[in-house]
Amino acid sequence: MNLDFTPEEDAFREEARQWLAAHVPAEPLPSLETGEGFAAHRAWEAELHADRWSVVSWPREFGGRGADIFRWLVFEEEYYAAGAPGRVSQNGINLLAPTLFDHATDEQRARVLPSMASGEVIWAQAWSEPEAGSDLASLRARAVRTDGGWLLHGQKTWSSRAAFADRAFGIFRTDPEAAKPHHGLTYLMFDLKAPGVTVRPIGRLDGKPAFAELFLDGVFVPDEDVIGQPGNGWRIAMSTTGNERGLTLRSPGRFLAAADRLARLWRERGADPALRGRVADALIGARAYQLFTYANASRFAAGERIGAESSLNKVFWSEYDIALHETALELLGADGELADGDWSEGYVFSLAGPIYAGTNEIQRDIIAERLLGLPKGRR
Amino acid sequence: MRFLLETEQAEFGRTLDRMLGAADTPAAVRAWAGGDFGPGRALWARLAEAGVFALAVPETHEGLGLLPVELAVAYVELGRHAMPGPVVETAAVAVLLGALPDGSGVAKEWLPRIAGGDAAVTLAAGAYALDADAADAVFVAAGDTLRTAAGHGPLRESADPARRLFAAEDGEVLARGPEVRAAVARAADLATFLTAAQALGTGLELLRRTVEYARQREQFGVPIGSFQAVKHRLADALIGLEFARPLLFGAALSMTSADIAAAKAAAGDAAYAAARAALQLHGAVGYTEELDLSLWLRKARPLRDAWWSPAVCRARVTGSP
Numbered sequence: 001m002n003l004d005f006t007p008e009e010d011a012f013r014e015e016a017r018q019w020l021a022a023h024v025p026a027e028p029l030p031s032l033e034t035g036e037g038f039a040a041h042r043a044w045e046a047e048l049h050a051d052r053w054s055v056v057s058w059p060r061e062f063g064g065r066g067a068d069i070f071r072w073l074v075f076e077e078e079y080y081a082a083g084a085p086g087r088v089s090q091n092g093i094n095l096l097a098p099t100l101f102d103h104a105t106d107e108q109r110a111r112v113l114p115s116m117a118s119g120e121v122i123w124a125q126a127w128s129e130p131e132a133g134s135d136l137a138s139l140r141a142r143a144v145r146t147d148g149g150w151l152l153h154g155q156k157t158w159s160s161r162a163a164f165a166d167r168a169f170g171i172f173r174t175d176p177e178a179a180k181p182h183h184g185l186t187y188l189m190f191d192l193k194a195p196g197v198t199v200r201p202i203g204r205l206d207g208k209p210a211f212a213e214l215f216l217d218g219v220f221v222p223d224e225d226v227i228g229q230p231g232n233g234w235r236i237a238m239s240t241t242g243n244e245r246g247l248t249l250r251s252p253g254r255f256l257a258a259a260d261r262l263a264r265l266w267r268e269r270g271a272d273p274a275l276r277g278r279v280a281d282a283l284i285g286a287r288a289y290q291l292f293t294y295a296n297a298s299r300f301a302a303g304e305r306i307g308a309e310s311s312l313n314k315v316f317w318s319e320y321d322i323a324l325h326e327t328a329l330e331l332l333g334a335d336g337e338l339a340d341g342d343w344s345e346g347y348v349f350s351l352a353g354p355i356y357a358g359t360n361e362i363q364r365d366i367i368a369e370r371l372l373g374l375p376k377g378r379r
Numbered sequence: 380m381r382f383l384l385e386t387e388q389a390e391f392g393r394t395l396d397r398m399l400g401a402a403d404t405p406a407a408v409r410a411w412a413g414g415d416f417g418p419g420r421a422l423w424a425r426l427a428e429a430g431v432f433a434l435a436v437p438e439t440h441e442g443l444g445l446l447p448v449e450l451a452v453a454y455v456e457l458g459r460h461a462m463p464g465p466v467v468e469t470a471a472v473a474v475l476l477g478a479l480p481d482g483s484g485v486a487k488e489w490l491p492r493i494a495g496g497d498a499a500v501t502l503a504a505g506a507y508a509l510d511a512d513a514a515d516a517v518f519v520a521a522g523d524t525l526r527t528a529a530g531h532g533p534l535r536e537s538a539d540p541a542r543r544l545f546a547a548e549d550g551e552v553l554a555r556g557p558e559v560r561a562a563v564a565r566a567a568d569l570a571t572f573l574t575a576a577q578a579l580g581t582g583l584e585l586l587r588r589t590v591e592y593a594r595q596r597e598q599f600g601v602p603i604g605s606f607q608a609v610k611h612r613l614a615d616a617l618i619g620l621e622f623a624r625p626l627l628f629g630a631a632l633s634m635t636s637a638d639i640a641a642a643k644a645a646a647g648d649a650a651y652a653a654a655r656a657a658l659q660l661h662g663a664v665g666y667t668e669e670l671d672l673s674l675w676l677r678k679a680r681p682l683r684d685a686w687w688s689p690a691v692c693r694a695r696v697t698g699s700p
Binding site: 001002003004005009070263266271276277279280281283284285287288289291292294295297298299301302309312315316361363364365367368369371372373374375376377379 | 380388593601602604605606607610614618621622626629631633641644645690694696
């Protein structure tokens, strides 16, 4: 048992640190949930990509560095420690790309991955529907067979980044006669600018259009944009959400950097003893999350699969993130309520954490049933 | 990087688990609480045979050197089985005596006996010496001075009857000086670290017993474990424990005060949360001392506060402002 990095990993860390020190914008970019900010973040993706830092864990042929899980963790630690911008491409990189690596054809990978790596194409997710949230398998949006492809009809919602994104991915009902709700679904990609697509941005709690409703009226999807076999969409999508809940959606680096920033703020503001315990909890939680991730990465590197344990992860980081931001806002005193404060957007973003990527209620059911062995019941 | 127990380390834990599981540990705990130390000392000897106490004793004194990962593995199992006695304090004394300058007669006298399991000793570094009446020696550390105790006061009952508390009376000075102060600090670090391990084991066992109960206890015609309110409370208990575990082993690798403090704060809180869930979900029967669950339930709070309290741990994590 050890926590040591190899000299090569240390050199990789140093290379990342130096690149970031030379390139991270001195001033924070405008919010990526605005048109101006989205464009600025897209340009940042291109800058990362130019020196192969946008998707370090991908193979070189798609713009990556073939980094293993430990180097990915190292990169993320350095990335957030450097105060680098949020990742506007994260839905594509974290959700769609793993699916493509596992289920797509070589032709699809060659066509989709490079423009994702460069930020030229930004991807939005299209999972939820007005009547299908936690019970995603009850979804109704259809894909109807047509010559050379499929025609999409129906509505998707809570589609993150869709207000400004280029393309989307999701699952659609292709066989309404299937015996069970999660049968007869198909995973496909479509163009948000295609005829028949109407995007209605939705203001989140702070008013920024961070997600959108998608109205689909006979949107044509060519066969080449179907991932895997038609009818297998549920299984393919679950491998994506498994990934989303797993090791790669929220890297420990993000929380280590945030906890350090919080501890600095606390000291700068006079180290109020009344908040000491909560600042300590932020530092302890970030370290716990880092070490928990190292342990799971070690299991992964040893060839084990990470299954329902990723639900522990999801509940932990989403609740941790809110608590950390609440402490920061309290430290700021009267300035805590300002909408444009340093911690304001992070706080609003953190509030969504227990809801997306599988609500924490669903995650706790998974933990109880699959890890503790408690009997299934009515949700 | 390989942040996983090695095969032998994991097997060591399973061996101790089997050994303590096969013995009637709850009976030994109840006997210990009543002042009958025989069954507990018999378990102690078997743990020593398995090498547990040698893990904190230097090789120069018939020990295995300080092996924090193995110690953490072992003390999680001691917590899981509610092992009675001054197990933490004995290891802390081993580290303290081992850190004294070479040629210390007291180290030569006690360390081989600790390693071999012939001596159960205790350490008063604060108000109380745990199990002073059961121990073969009571050491008292204050400032830069280490003494033996001349005796001890009457039993002060703990919230956990198996933890027998006594005020120690100062006796002969064994060593004095800055190196004693440093050795005591190292011993206190180790005691805190091992208390965190014991707390984690305690919490894991409370959760295991409560899950088992929730699977078989039926109300409204179904197991109570099928209700979301029950499931979610148990899921939260597991999350707390599983995020304390890597902090414990991270501390084992660094043995810095800050890492130990983080592990102790997290493990203490997680065990206590597991105890609260266990008590609530067992209902009234969990509130009785006759159910064996009480042996773990009553330990969770004292372990959370013993050695460094949660507030002290958090102060150490933030450092001086």
